[in-house]
Amino acid sequence: MIDFKRYFLFSFRNRPYRLITKNRKNQVGILIVSFQYRGGLIKIPNCYNCGTEERAFYAEENGFSLVKCSACGLLYLQERPDDETISQAHKQGKHRGLKDLDVTGVFDACRIPKYLDVLEDIFKGEFGNKETWLDVGCGHGEFIAAVQQYSKGKIDIRGTEPNIHKRTSAQERGLNVGYFDIEAHGDKYDLISLLNVYSHLPDPPAFLKSLKKLLNPGGEIVLETGDSADFTAKEQYRPFYLPDHLSFASERIVTDILKRLGFDVLSVNKYPYLSFSPKAVVKEIVKAVLPQYQSRIRYYAKWKRYSQTDMFIRARIIS
Secondary structure (H helix, E strand, O other): OOOOOOEEOOOOEOEEEEEEEEOOOOOEEEEEEEEOOOOOEEEOOOOOOOOOOOEEEEEEEOOEEEEEEOOOOOEEEOEEEOHHHHHHHHHHOEEOOOOOEEOOOOOOOOHHHHHHHHHHHHHOOOOOOOOEEEEEOOOOOHHHHHHHHHOOOOOEEEEEOOOHHHHHHHHHOOOOEEOOOHHHOOOOEEEEEEEOOHHHOOOHHHHHHHHHOOEEEEEEEEEEEEOOOOOOOOOOOOOOOOOOOOEEOOHHHHHHHHHHOOEEEEEEEEEOOOOOOHHHHHHHHHHHHOOOOOOOHHHHOOHHHHOOOEEEEEEEEOO
């Protein structure tokens, strides 16, 4: 009986890919199979940050390939689901690949203390004359709850969330959460936040540009994403959760985009991507011994390398 360990190298719609297998005697075999992607795919001709067409293969997961821009280092999908497929996946919380991903999750109250610390680091208790806040892709509403607590109710914050299950979860907690088209939205805000939204966007520069019209004069954005594009493929956090994530950037890439769009970057605060609480560590140890899960316990051994990868950027509109 062959104990298969599988490495998917290349797999796209209606296209064969190589499946390398190893048995217990370390003998290698290659199977040629076909992956039928249930949705439309778009080939990405160039880097959305610098426009360069040259790129190199970086990694593969779940039937999709990540490539690295040869000029700026951005990591992005060589082929991605089309806009309609992405929109429906965000609404249902399910993304298609060799294995379908369910990314809905549940409300996590443990995030609120972290967000309170982040808010203190960023604002130092001072919001000035800012009164209105929009949280884009607010999920179950943990950040909204943190802002309400931190501002002592002085900030009127609402959220927009495409995932119907997350949206219902937030509404059941009494949070002001709905869903609307950013392009058609007419209200304006003093602050807009995007936490763990950037890497899910098909075209981050275009989306960030669309947010400018929703900001009052002197308005600000708070953007959270990973600072991981400069890692080697071997160093990267796994899994990538493709094709839910469409790109991975760095501090330099994101701040350059913001500056080109007419924002002044006020601060960049970085934190460990992984929680170092005893509960989190025990959870990863348990996952390491269960074959159906992927554990991230190995990243704890190189704490310093990964201690500055969760990035919060505060920027103010100037033009």
